[in-house]
Amino acid sequence: MNENKARDHLARLSRSLFERGYSVGSAGNISLRLDDGYLITPTNSCLGFLEPDRISKLDFEGKHVSGDKPSKEIFLHTAFYDTRANVGAVVHLHSTYATLMSCMKDIDPEDCIRPLTPYVVMRVGKVARVPYFRPGDERGGDLIRALGGKFAAVLLANHGPVVSGKDIISTVYAAEELEETAKLLVSLGNTPVNYLTDDEVADLHRVFG
Structure with a gap:
């Protein structure tokens, strides 16, 4: 994909996320890898009203x-590009339910989104939660790098999700799947849940990678 098409693609997908309520105001940022660098949404921009150029x-x-000043949270993106092979895009949202779960106590920091459906396993995998840091604090990138590339997605404590993937479309889909799974988990509350077993999760990884 050439740069002009990539700019149009990024703006279109960002608008779709905004229009469906996955981001509000100027929250969130999205990037994708080019042959000669990265595109990322500008600082204080609204995902619903991006101008491609x-x-x-x-x-x-x-x-x-080129373009406007980049997001102040570029370090979240470069941490994934630097530690995970073949990452082609990163999506950071403040989506409601994933952000809610990022604020919860007593969740496993190495597996915060339990395997409720096969699709969260296939599209997202295990999700880590990293400790709170001030927005714009580059130590957040250090926290993601410290995970050693083991996770394609994280929850930033009291902040929201960051998801990486091989290309912009699959990464957006993964971010949506993470948010919908978080919504299901929150909605279930204290209801006893039949999570996928370790063997069922392993079978998904064997078949789908």
Whole structure:
């Protein structure tokens, strides 16, 4: 995909997320990898009203090349690009239910989204929660790097989800799946739940990777 098409694609998918309530106001940021750097939504921009030619471009060294000033949370994105092979896009949202779960006590920081459906296993995998840090604090990138690339998605404590994937479409789908699974888990409350077993999860990984 050439850069102009990538800009249009990023704006269209961002608008879709905004219109369906996965982000509000100027919350959230999305990036994708190009052959010669990255595109990322600009700082304080609304995902619903992006102008493709104003989307920020950075080179692989993090230098701002073109477009508006990049998101102040670019470090969340580069942490995934640097630690996970073949990552082509990163989506950070403040979606309601995943953010709610990021605020909950007593969830497993190495498996915060239990395997409720096969699709969360297939599209997202295990989700870690990293400790709270102030928005814009680059130590957040260090916390993600410290996970050693073991997780494709994390919940930022008291903040929201960050999801990585091989391309922009599959990453958006994974972010949506994470949010919908969080909604199901919150809605279930204290209802006894039949989670997928370890053997069932292993079978999904064997068949679908």
